[in-house]
Amino acid sequence: MPSTIDLWIFSISTYAIMILIAFVISLMVLLKTSGKLKKIDILCSYSYSILGFIVGAKILSFLDNNMEGNVLNSGYAFVGGVIGSVLAIAIYSKQFNIKLKELLSNYIVIYPLIYSIGKIGCLLGNCCFGKQHNGLFYIRQEIDENIVNVFPIQIVETVIMFILFVILLRYKSRNNSELKLISVFLIGFGLFRFIIDYFRYLRNTIFMNLTLSQMLCILFVLMGIYLITFNGNSKKIVRNQ
Numbered sequence: 001m002p003s004t005i006d007l008w009i010f011s012i013s014t015y016a017i018m019i020l021i022a023f024v025i026s027l028m029v030l031l032k033t034s035g036k037l038k039k040i041d042i043l044c045s046y047s048y049s050i051l052g053f054i055v056g057a058k059i060l061s062f063l064d065n066n067m068e069g070n071v072l073n074s075g076y077a078f079v080g081g082v083i084g085s086v087l088a089i090a091i092y093s094k095q096f097n098i099k100l101k102e103l104l105s106n107y108i109v110i111y112p113l114i115y116s117i118g119k120i121g122c123l124l125g126n127c128c129f130g131k132q133h134n135g136l137f138y139i140r141q142e143i144d145e146n147i148v149n150v151f152p153i154q155i156v157e158t159v160i161m162f163i164l165f166v167i168l169l170r171y172k173s174r175n176n177s178e179l180k181l182i183s184v185f186l187i188g189f190g191l192f193r194f195i196i197d198y199f200r201y202l203r204n205t206i207f208m209n210l211t212l213s214q215m216l217c218i219l220f221v222l223m224g225i226y227l228i229t230f231n232g233n234s235k236k237i238v239r240n241q
Contacts, residue, residue, distance in 0.1 A: 013121075013125055015122060015124065016121070018118060018120050019117075022114045022117035026113050027046055029113060030107070035106070037098075037102065041096065041103075042106075044092065044096075045092045048092045049085045049089055049092075052084040052085045052087055053082070053084050053088070054076075056081050056082070056084015056087070057076035057078065057080045057081035058072070058076065058080070059080055060077035060080020060216075061074040062074040064204055065204060066204060075127075078115055078193075079193060079217065086104065089103050102178060104178070104182055105178035108181060108182050108185040109165065109169055109181075110165070112164040112165040112168065112185070112189065113162070113165040115157065115161040116158045116159075117158075119154045119155075119161070122154045123154040123155065123158075128154060129201045130151030130152060130201055131153075131199055131201050132148055132150055132151075133150055133151035137152055151199045153200060156196065160196075164185075164189065164192070168184060168185055179227045180228065183225070183227035184224070186221065187224035187225065187228075189220060190219075190220030190221040191221060193213065193217045193220075194214050194217040197213060
């Protein structure tokens with residue numbers, strides 16, 4: 001499949017098409033699983049979230065590539081997108097007096113879904129490829145005008161993140177703890193992204209052979225562990241009162 005599709009007056013990349021599909025499907029899931037939240041709050045906060053996601057993803061990609069070029073021409077780093085989205089949701093929460101954890105517990109579920117569908121776009125668009133690999137399950141991709149055997153990182157990310165989406169969706173339907181749900185995402189997403197980064201073709205490391213995204217993923221995991229501990233200690237205090 002070509003990386004771009006030519007339409008009548010413009011062309012659009014297959015990556016952009018998959019991202020648009022991801023946003024539409026994730027919004028449908030969000031509306032379906034939002035519980036007591038008003039639909040208007042979901043729609044409005046989602047617009048904040050998308051804007052924050054794009055800005056955050058652009059900024060982190062720019063920083064991760066040693067600030068070469070300019071922010072507008074940089075790619076999209078998903079970890080930065082999540083951070084930007086969360087900050088935008090926090091602004092909406094403060095502006096319209098809605099509990100932040102109530103909003104976040106809904107958005108946390110769809111982040112892996114967006115990631116999963118988006119990585120199909122990466123595969124079709126021939127970007128974000130894995131490191132050279134001649135073992136089992138390699139795929140062939142064009143890199144610098146050469147056809148190279150690489151680790152199928154986009155496929156692995158698509159599958160694992162869809163599994164995480166299903167786990168979070170089921171957990172949300174069976175558990176009322178918003179903090180636990182958020183912590184499961186932070187730990188699961190953080191651990192996977194930290195590990196999978198070692199299988200990328202391009203890694204711009206900045207400290208101890210770690211990329212900026214990996215360092216942020218460490219913070220994700222630590223925050224998730226803290227939230228689980230905080231949630232557990234809070235329940236003990238309530239029981240002892």
